[in-house]
Amino acid sequence: MxxxxxxxxxxxxxxxxxxxxxxxxxxxxxxxxxxxxxxxxxxxxxxxxxxxxxxxxxxxxxxxxxxxxxxxxxxxxxxxxxxxxxxxxxxxxxxxxxxxxxxTDNKFYKRYSMFHSCLRELTNDFESCNGPADWNEEPVKEKLCKTYKNIVDCYYIKAAKVCGKDAAKAVTELVQDVINSVLSTRCSGVNSLPYVKDAMPEKYINRNGSKGRSLYSVKLTLLASIINIVYYIFFQNKQVLM
Known part of the structure; x- marks a missing residue:
C-alpha cells in the first residue's frame, strides 16, 4: 500500500x-x-x-x-x-x-488464476519482502543477487504458508521472470526454493480461480479439524477407560 x-x-x-x-x-x-x-x-x-x-x-x-x-x-x-x-x-x-x-491461453495464466484470490489476500504481507530502494541498481553482484534471492524466498514462504506450495511456486515463477527481465546481471541459486515446514496443505486450497477460499475460512477449517481430532482422541480414551 x-x-x-x-x-x-x-x-x-x-x-x-x-x-x-x-x-x-x-x-x-x-x-x-x-x-x-x-x-x-x-x-x-x-x-x-x-x-x-x-x-x-x-x-x-x-x-x-x-x-x-x-x-x-x-x-x-x-x-x-x-x-x-x-x-x-x-x-x-x-x-x-x-x-x-x-x-489467457497460456499455461501459466491457467495455473496462476487458480490461486489469484488467495495470493491477493497477502498483498500487504508481501510488501515486507521488497528489497531496499534501488537494489536492482546495486553494482556489486553478490549484494544484488543476495537481495534478489531474499525477495524470492520471502514470497515463496509467505505464499506457501497460506496458499500452499503450488501457489508459492506460481507466484515465485512470476517474480523471477519479471526480475530476470529487468536485471542485466544473472544470479545463480535463485531457483533453489526454501523448505517450508508449515506450508498450507493442498487439500485446504480451493482451486477455482476467482473464488478462492479466504484465509479466514481456511483457518476455520483447520480449527474444526483440530477439534475433531481432539474429540476423537478423548472419546477413544474414554471408551478404553470404561
Missing amino acids: RQRLLVIIFFLIYSVNSGEMAEDCGGICNEDKLVGHLASMEVLSPESIFTLAFDDMEPLCKKLEENLKSTDSYLKTCKPSDQSELYVSLIRGVRVLNNKLCC
Missing part, C-alpha cells in the same frame, strides 16, 4: 511537469517521458511490477494493454540513451507480466 501511494504521488508530480517537456523529434528518448509511461502503470521498481499481479485481472490487463501500446508507440519515435536503460528494463518487466497474466 505504501509503495502504491508513492507511485501515485510521483505520477501527480509527473503530470504537473509533463507540459514542460521538449519533443524528441526522432532523437534520444526523453527520460521524463519514459518515467511518465511507467508512472501511468504505477511502476517504479521491479517489485511494483509483480505487485500488480494481485489486482483484478481483467481491468489490469486492459490497463497494461493500453499503456504498453502507448509506450511502444513512443519508443518508435526515439532511441533510449544508456542512462535510460533502467526505465527501459522496467518496461521489459511490464511486458513479461502482461505476457504471463493477460494471455
Whole structure:
C-alpha cells in the first residue's frame, strides 16, 4: 500500500511537469517521458511490477494493454540513451507480466488464476519482502543477487504458508521472470526454493480461480479439524477407560 501511494504521488508530480517537456523529434528518448509511461502503470521498481499481479485481472490487463501500446508507440519515435536503460528494463518487466497474466491461453495464466484470490489476500504481507530502494541498481553482484534471492524466498514462504506450495511456486515463477527481465546481471541459486515446514496443505486450497477460499475460512477449517481430532482422541480414551 505504501509503495502504491508513492507511485501515485510521483505520477501527480509527473503530470504537473509533463507540459514542460521538449519533443524528441526522432532523437534520444526523453527520460521524463519514459518515467511518465511507467508512472501511468504505477511502476517504479521491479517489485511494483509483480505487485500488480494481485489486482483484478481483467481491468489490469486492459490497463497494461493500453499503456504498453502507448509506450511502444513512443519508443518508435526515439532511441533510449544508456542512462535510460533502467526505465527501459522496467518496461521489459511490464511486458513479461502482461505476457504471463493477460494471455489467457497460456499455461501459466491457467495455473496462476487458480490461486489469484488467495495470493491477493497477502498483498500487504508481501510488501515486507521488497528489497531496499534501488537494489536492482546495486553494482556489486553478490549484494544484488543476495537481495534478489531474499525477495524470492520471502514470497515463496509467505505464499506457501497460506496458499500452499503450488501457489508459492506460481507466484515465485512470476517474480523471477519479471526480475530476470529487468536485471542485466544473472544470479545463480535463485531457483533453489526454501523448505517450508508449515506450508498450507493442498487439500485446504480451493482451486477455482476467482473464488478462492479466504484465509479466514481456511483457518476455520483447520480449527474444526483440530477439534475433531481432539474429540476423537478423548472419546477413544474414554471408551478404553470404561
